[in-house]
Amino acid sequence: MSCLLYFCRILCLVIALPFQIMDIVGLYAFYKRLFPLFAYNITFSYNDKMHETKRDLFRNLYKFTGPDGTLRLLEIGCGSGANFKFYPDGCTVICTDPNPHFERYLQMSMDASKHLTYERFLVMSGEDMKEVRDESVDVVVCTLVLCSVSNVKRVLEEARRILKTGGAFYFMEHVVSEPSSWTYFFQHVLQPLWYYLGDGCTITRTTWKDLEGARFSELHLRHFEAPGVTITIKPHITGYAIK
Template identity: 60%
Template sequence: MAFLMRLCMLVVNVLCLPLHVLEAVGLYKIYKRVFPLCVYRISVNYNKKMYDKKRELFLTLPEFNKAGGQMTILEIGCGSGTNFGFYPPGCKVICTDPNPHFQKYLKKSMGENDHLTYERFVVASGEDMGSVEDESVDVVVCTLVLCSVNNIPQTLREAHRILRPGGAFYFIEHVVADPSSWAYFFQHVLQPAWYYFGDGCEVTRATWKHLEAAGFSDLKLRHIEAPLFFVIKPHIIGYAVK
């Protein structure tokens, strides 16, 4: 199995040579203008299939409004704003994403979710949110983002830094499958092509290990099988308390 997987990975890598060249010469950046449209369309279907899971998770958000006033939520990699509909009325939302081309779709989602107050949109990666003050937000939300950041531990350190004491980091992420499964096999075989389709997305990450090592005081994490394409069926969902 291992030999066959490596052989298939090699074949896919060879087939991806034109994409490797495009990235090497900088032309792949053009896709970043198109990617927000792809995400916007895909996320509509994702929200339909994951509605119950998202609703159940985000129903617990008010527990972290300790001050009893306006809750502040910062979303890392907000994309087109597909989580906004799950946030409690009256929340203040800070949006961050490294891709500025999401703003068009972000504004559309903001208009459809006027139960929230939108403070600002920050063009920043999850690893570097220096414009956000220490201990300044109640909740950090990160969904389908840790699969594509360059440095998961640093992203989690940044989330920990900007959370007030007792605040929570909410996550929903697809992860690597069990090594004995065919999903694991195809995740690794398809990864070279998936990387380009997903703008840096990696389906072979054991993200839960980074969350367990991130130094949060409490971690509520579940492994689930999402009703999605088999390569991204394995998910983790939950929250971590600072």
Template identity: 60%
Template sequence: MTLAMTLLTAVMNILCLPLHLMYAVGGYRIYERIFPMCLSGFSIAYNEKMHEQKKELFRSLTQFAKPGGRLTVLEIGCGSGTNFQYYPAGCKVICTDPNPHFEKYLSKSMADNDHLSYERFVVATGEDLGAVGYESVDAVVCTLVLCSVNDIQQTLREALRILRPGGAFFFMEHVVAEPSTWSYFFQHVLQPLWYYCGGCKATRETWKHLERAGFSDLKLRHIQAPLPFVIKPHIVGYAVK
């Protein structure tokens, strides 16, 4: 199976050559403009499938508010703001995303979720959150983002830097399937095309990065999401600083 997977992945890379070339000559700038519109539709469908899992995950947010104070949440890769509906009333949200073209979609989500207060929208990658102060937030949220960042470990280091002691990093991410399964096989074969269609990598062992990131406690579960096989394997949970 390994040989067949390697050969078919090479074939897929050859078939994707026009896309590789387009990316190399700057075609990504066009993609960056249309991606928010595509992702906004996907995010609504994703929430419909993962509604109960998200409710369960974010139910724990309130326990990380400072005693006597309100909860401050920073979301890495907030996209169009489809997580806002799950945040507890009264909390303050700081939104970050590397793509400035999400802002108009984000504004609509903010208006629809007026049970929250919004501090600002920061255009920043997960690897560089320098605009956010050291130990300044109670919780960091990251859903379907670690599959697309360039450096998972640096993103987690930034999360740890901006989290106050006792704060938590909440995650929900699709990951690579179990080896020797057909899902694993096709995740690797389709990855060259998936990168341009889905904007991310479906073959990451993200849980291993979380395990060695240096959190004091890690609550992590592997689940099979009710989604297409490429993104069916998920990890969900939170990690305490």
């Protein structure tokens, strides 16, 4: 299987070569402008398939409401606002994303989610959230984002920094499969092409290990197979960690 994997990966690298050239000469930036449109449309299908899982994940958000009766939530890589409908009434949301071209689609989701209060949209990466004060939010949410950041450990450090003591970090991510599976095979074969089509998405990460080493006081994590999605992103993890 290793020889077949090597051969197929080389083939995929060749197919991905035009994207690599576009990236080198600066033309890939045009795709970054289009990517929010693709992501926005994919969101509807993904949310339909993951509705029950997301509902269960965010069911206990209210437990982290601050002593003043408000729940301040910051979402890393909010994209087009796919999680908004799962947040409790009255929640104050701070949105962040490194791609400013998501704002148009984000506003559409805001307009459709009148039960929330939106504080601001910050264009910044999860690795560097210096505009957000230490221990200033009750909850940090990060779904389908840690696959595309450049430094997972740094993002988790930043999440811990801005969380109040006793606050929670909620996550849902696709991860690498078991090495003996066909899913693992296709993940490693398609990774070079997937990276460009997914705007930096990596499908071979062991993100649960980063969470286990992130120095949260509690970690509630489970592995599951996402229903109805492409084989390359079927293995998922979900849960929350408490500072």
